[in-house]
Amino acid sequence: MIQLQHIERVFMVGEEEVHALRDVNMAAEAGEYIAIMGPSGSGKSSLLNILGLLDRPDSGSYELDGTLVSNLDEKQQAAIRMHKIGFVFQFFHLVPRLSAFDNVALPLVLSGVKPDERQTRVSAALAAFGLSNRARHRPDQLSGGQRQRVAIARATIMQPSVILADEPTGNLDRSSGIEVAEILEELNHQGMTLIMVTHDPEMGKRSRRQVLMVDGRIEGRTREDRGQ
Amino acid sequence: MLPQDFFRYTVKSVAAQRLRSFLTATGIAVGIGAVVLLTSLGEGLQQFVLAEFTQFGTNLISINPGKVTTHGISGALISNVRPLTIEDARILKNIPQIIDTVSVVQGNGAIESGGRQRRTTIYGVDASAARVWRFEIAAGQFLPDDPPRAARSFVVLGSKVRQELFGSSQALGTRVRIGGELFRVIGAMESKGQLLGFDLDDSVYIPTSKAMALFNRDSLMEINLLHSAGSSSTSVAEQVKKVLVARHGSEDFSITTQEKMLEVLGGVLGTLTFAVGAIGGISLLVGGVGILTIMSIAVNERTGEIGLLRAMGVERSQILALFLGEAVVLAAIGGLAGLGLGVGGSWLCSLLIPALPAHTSWSYAAAAELLAVVVGLLAGVLPARRAAALHPVEALRAE
Ligand SMILES: Nc1ncnc2c1ncn2[C@@H]1O[C@H](COP(=O)(O)OP(=O)(O)OP(=O)(O)O)[C@@H](O)[C@H]1O
Ligand SMILES: [Mg+2]
Numbered sequence: 001m002i003q004l005q006h007i008e009r010v011f012m013v014g015e016e017e018v019h020a021l022r023d024v025n026m027a028a029e030a031g032e033y034i035a036i037m038g039p040s041g042s043g044k045s046s047l048l049n050i051l052g053l054l055d056r057p058d059s060g061s062y063e064l065d066g067t068l069v070s071n072l073d074e075k076q077q078a079a080i081r082m083h084k085i086g087f088v089f090q091f092f093h094l095v096p097r098l099s100a101f102d103n104v105a106l107p108l109v110l111s112g113v114k115p116d117e118r119q120t121r122v123s124a125a126l127a128a129f130g131l132s133n134r135a136r137h138r139p140d141q142l143s144g145g146q147r148q149r150v151a152i153a154r155a156t157i158m159q160p161s162v163i164l165a166d167e168p169t170g171n172l173d174r175s176s177g178i179e180v181a182e183i184l185e186e187l188n189h190q191g192m193t194l195i196m197v198t199h200d201p202e203m204g205k206r207s208r209r210q211v212l213m214v215d216g217r218i219e220g221r222t223r224e225d226r227g228q
Numbered sequence: 229m230l231p232q233d234f235f236r237y238t239v240k241s242v243a244a245q246r247l248r249s250f251l252t253a254t255g256i257a258v259g260i261g262a263v264v265l266l267t268s269l270g271e272g273l274q275q276f277v278l279a280e281f282t283q284f285g286t287n288l289i290s291i292n293p294g295k296v297t298t299h300g301i302s303g304a305l306i307s308n309v310r311p312l313t314i315e316d317a318r319i320l321k322n323i324p325q326i327i328d329t330v331s332v333v334q335g336n337g338a339i340e341s342g343g344r345q346r347r348t349t350i351y352g353v354d355a356s357a358a359r360v361w362r363f364e365i366a367a368g369q370f371l372p373d374d375p376p377r378a379a380r381s382f383v384v385l386g387s388k389v390r391q392e393l394f395g396s397s398q399a400l401g402t403r404v405r406i407g408g409e410l411f412r413v414i415g416a417m418e419s420k421g422q423l424l425g426f427d428l429d430d431s432v433y434i435p436t437s438k439a440m441a442l443f444n445r446d447s448l449m450e451i452n453l454l455h456s457a458g459s460s461s462t463s464v465a466e467q468v469k470k471v472l473v474a475r476h477g478s479e480d481f482s483i484t485t486q487e488k489m490l491e492v493l494g495g496v497l498g499t500l501t502f503a504v505g506a507i508g509g510i511s512l513l514v515g516g517v518g519i520l521t522i523m524s525i526a527v528n529e530r531t532g533e534i535g536l537l538r539a540m541g542v543e544r545s546q547i548l549a550l551f552l553g554e555a556v557v558l559a560a561i562g563g564l565a566g567l568g569l570g571v572g573g574s575w576l577c578s579l580l581i582p583a584l585p586a587h588t589s590w591s592y593a594a595a596a597e598l599l600a601v602v603v604g605l606l607a608g609v610l611p612a613r614r615a616a617a618l619h620p621v622e623a624l625r626a627e
Contacts, residue, residue: 054539054620075543082541089624093536097244107540109233 001193002028002051002162007060009046009216020046021057022216028195030161033188035204036197038213044197045166047213051195052085052164053077065161082111086155086192088165088184092147094139094154100146101126101135104153111158125153129183145176152183156192163187165196169203181206229546238553241526242561249558252522255515256562256603257569260596262508264570266501267592269577272585273501277493279583281486283420284361288486289453289465291472295479310476311447314376314436317354319475320451323467325459328356330452333439339383339432341393341404348389349431350406352439360454368400368415371435379435383411387419388429406434407442461485512599515562516607523555523611534615535623544616551612552605559604563597570596 009021020043028034036044049055050062053069062070069080094103104125108118126132129149139147148168155163165184169177181203188194196207204210212219229237242249293312317329333352338345357363358370371382383404390399403410411434420428440446455464465483473479527534534547542550571593574586 049621052539054624078538078541078543080541081539087539091532093532093624095533095536097240109237110229110537110540110542112230112233114230 001030001032001065002026003061003063004050005061005063007047007050007057007062009043009050009055010058019216021050024060024216024218026211026218028193030193031188031191033185033194033208034196035207035210036195036213037199037201037204037210038219040199042213043216044213046216048164048166048195048197051162052087053081082107083158084161086158086160086163088148088152088155088163088168090167090170092139092144092151092171094147094150096139099136099138100131100142100150103139103150104157106154107158121157122153125157129153143176144172145179148172148176148180149183152180152187156187160192162193162195165194167197167199170199177203234550234553238550238557241554242557245526248522249561252515252518252558253562253565255511255518256559256600257515257565259508259511259513259515259603260563260566260600261569261573262504262511262566263599264567264588264593264596265573265577266504266508267596268570268574268586268588269584270501272578272587273497274494276581276584277497278490281490281493285454286486287455287457287459287461288360289455289461289468290484291451291453291468292449292482292484293447293480295482310480312449312451312481313447316472316475317448317451320453320468320471323464323471325455325464325467327454327456328360329454330354330357330360331436331448332450332452333436333443333445334449335439335443337407337442339389339393339404339406341402344393346389346392348386350439350442351431351433352436352442353433354436356454357433357452360452363420364418366416366418368413370415371433372414374435376435376437379437381409381411381438382414382435384415384417384433385413386417386429386431386433388427389432390416406432409438409442411438461487512603515559516603519555519558519604519607520610522558523551523608524614526554527551527611527615531618531623531626534618535620535626538618538620539624547618548612548616551615552608555608555612556601556604559600559607560597562604563600566600567593567596 004024004026007021007024008019011018011020024043024047026047036047038044046055050057057070060070061068064080064084067080069077072080095106098106101122105118105122108121113121123132123135126135129152131146131149131153134142134146134150139150142150148171152163152168163184168184169180172180177200184194184196185206194207196203198204291312293310312331314331317331320326321329330353335350336347337350338347339350340346351357353371355371355373358365363370365384366387368384370384372380374380383406385393385399393399393404394402399413399416402413404413405411417429417433434442436448440448453464453468455461462485465485468483469479472481537547537550571588574588578584578586
């Protein structure tokens with residue numbers, strides 16, 4: 001489903017070249033649950049940005065669902081982001097002036113879904129995430145865990161095939177972190193591919209497969225089964 | 229994105245910063261208000277002024293002693309100005325196009341009747357004044373056409389003076405004392421209202437020669453001429469000048485035709501219009517700069533939101549449209565408030581000056597609102613382009 005080949009990403013910092021990604025090759029099947037781990041600055045976020053079509057590699061190819069997406073233009077990439085990819089961020093990125101309901105509805109609004117259909121879909125999503133009684137609350141009236149649940153509801157309201165989460169539990173306490181992880185895993189069970197960046201080895205262990213990055217390279221693959 | 233959702237999103241963004249948006253829109257509101265006021269009153273003001281200055285009749289020419297040039301009164305005035313006299317007026321009447329003349333002397337004085345006294349403006353005029361100035365007599369008659377040397381001591385009262393001195397009792401035929409001399413009341417005027425702040429009803433009219441004696445003058449302050457409707461005021465003015473120069477030896481007087489007076493007033497109005505227009509223009513400019521500033525701040529504050537929108541599949545062009553939309557909404561709100569200010573202002577003006585017709589045409593209102601929108605668009609371009617140019621990864625990192 002996902003096929004990365006020879007991905008290079010180089011940033012220029014002044015005169016100096018910073019290799020954020022070096023010859024990255026990676027494949028993921030539909031429905032997989034992958035944790036990307038590694039020390040700070042090893043290129044985890046850079047990789048996720050490429051996967052999410054937020055950034056373009058300097059070289060290499062990226063195939064998603066059989067399409068060579070690295071060659072698509074800006075407009076076509078935007079359409080793929082809208083319909084196939086859901087993002088979950090460390091700092092939630094909720095729109096502060098919008099209610100939980102409106103934040104979750106935002107992708108539907110942006111893609112032109114009609115209000116009555118929005119109403120049913122968003123209500124169902126909020127109910128599924130235990131947020132029905134928080135629909136009218138603004139983000140600053142919600143706890144961190146609730147905010148991240150709103151963010152996940154928003155990321156999945158379009159039924160994407162991939163969820164990309166960059167340290168989704170990094171800003172939460174232990175219990176809400178586990179709660180959020182469980183929600184993401186439940187979505188994975190339902191068939192969405194889940195790729196999650198995390199610093200936390202405990203979180204990493206929950207995944208079926210870990211990808212370790214060091215200095216822009218993928219170091220080797222660790223396959224672990226839960227409970228093992 | 230559905231159009232109504234686009235609209236809701238931009239309005240919500242503007243509404244989220246109530247105070248800031250209000251202050252920003254104010255600049256536009258003042259600008260549009262000034263423009264609307266101007267267009268509402270502009271035409272009415274011209275008509276109003278014309279009506280004010282022709283209410284004493286048209287085809288008037290006035291002659292004053294002293295030569296007024298563009299630099300003021302020339303030095304010749306002091307040495308050898310010959311005063312204007314009743315005799316001058318009499319001679320001028322011989323010019324065929326001149327229907328009548330009024331010799332005018334004016335001053336302030338007390339008028340008393342019984343126990344009551346009132347200070348008013350006293351005009352010394354001829355019998356012809358009623359016709360030249362289109363006076364309406366409420367009771368009795370205007371001054372009779374006595375020869376200047378044998379003028380009888382008659383007085384015609386302005387409506388306010390009559391009311392103050394006599395109230396509801398009979399004024400006609402009674403004697404009043406003006407500057408120590410007794411005058412018989414032979415007429416009372418209809419109310420005339422005000423002319424540029426002068427209360428025309430608070431005055432009395434006595435024969436010119438009597439007024440000259442009263443104020444101890446041996447010359448006139450002004451001669452008014454009424455010329456026939458068909459004749460041109462400039463050619464009449466030329467003839468008047470020729471006659472007077474022949475009599476005085478030099479041009480030691482000024483002739484003002486009504487047209488010239490209206491021209492000067494038109495100039496004043498033009499300046500006024502320009503000033504209000506300039507205030508409007510500057511306000512719009514300031515409002516535009518305000519929108520530019522506020523939108524730039526908004527783009528900075530909402531960089532994370534822009535990154536999020538991009539991640540959710542919004543294209544650059546749509547980001548541009550969203551922020552342009554916000555700038556336009558701000559300006560449009562300011563524009564609507566400005567329409568309110570302008571219409572309210574012109575309504576207030578017409579309330580204070582009833583004769584001043586104010587009329588806001590819908591097409592002008594629509595044009596003014598369009599102007600506000602254009603200002604918003606122009607002001608929004610720079611910040612919106614900056615928002616659209618942001619790299620999504622950079623933008624997401626900002627929060
Ligand atoms: N826009 C950029 N400009 C310059 N250098 C960058 C940029 N983005 C990333 N880098 C560099 O690329 C490298 C990888 O960065 P990246 O953010 O992918 O690391 P990370 O593994 O996500 O780190 P962390 O765990 O701290 O989030 C780092 O050395 C970083 O300094
Ligand atoms: Mg990172």
